[in-house]
Amino acid sequence: GDSVTQMEGPVTLSEEAFLTINCTYTATGYPSLFWYVQYPGEGLQLLLKATKADDKGSNKGFEATYRKETTSFHLEKGSVQVSDSAVYFCALRRSSGGGADGLTFGKGTHLIIQP
Amino acid sequence: EPEVTQTPSHQVTQMGQEVILRCVPISNHLYFYWYRQILGQKVEFLVSFYNNEISEKSEIFDDQFSVERPDGSNFTLKIRSTKLEDSAMYFCASSENSWELFFGEGSRLTVL
Numbered sequence: 001g002d003s004v005t006q007m008e009g010p011v012t013l014s015e016e017a018f019l020t021i022n023c024t025y026t027a028t029g030y031p032s033l034f035w036y037v038q039y040p041g042e043g044l045q046l047l048l049k050a051t052k053a054d055d056k057g058s059n060k061g062f063e064a065t066y067r068k069e070t071t072s073f074h075l076e077k078g079s080v081q082v083s084d085s086a087v088y089f090c091a092l093r094r095s096s097g098g099g100a101d102g103l104t105f106g107k108g109t110h111l112i113i114q115p
Numbered sequence: 116e117p118e119v120t121q122t123p124s125h126q127v128t129q130m131g132q133e134v135i136l137r138c139v140p141i142s143n144h145l146y147f148y149w150y151r152q153i154l155g156q157k158v159e160f161l162v163s164f165y166n167n168e169i170s171e172k173s174e175i176f177d178d179q180f181s182v183e184r185p186d187g188s189n190f191t192l193k194i195r196s197t198k199l200e201d202s203a204m205y206f207c208a209s210s211e212n213s214w215e216l217f218f219g220e221g222s223r224l225t226v227l
Contacts, residue, residue, distance in 0.1 A: 043218035102160030
């Protein structure tokens, strides 16, 4: 079945450091890929998405590129801030044409940014 | 900004008891979902709901689970006879178009 694997956390960085959170997936066909973020005390929020190979999703300085050849969707940010401290979830959905298919999530990576 | 709200935020119950978790989705959304996360594990899909019926459900969503949209605003998850392994954080989500899901803060269920 479908699965998503993320790097284990917590990941602790200093402010202004470069961030990479690895995500790889296993799925049949052409899934859509997502990164969700959960700030302390809040629900999961969509951070960015990509629906086909080589698409780059970006938002709030974060980027991720859909790499079909390596089945990866790594999250990157050039200079992190304390406010980026949160749990980040990589996810996929099998259907690319809408519908109510469920998302398959990774375990989440807890990111801690120190001032 | 509209948001998905869930109640209760934390519920403690005895094994074998029935539990109802409540969700108020964003008002113009048409797609509704329940997910759960057991501590230290992945966020797992339970069920999706559209047009007043279940669209998809996972293997986890067995006969002890049910969902309902009783009054056009609430979306509930009922667990008929809770087991220890049902202890988890349960997330409700809604979507206008099934693409971007908006999640609630979660309801933590502890089964003793």
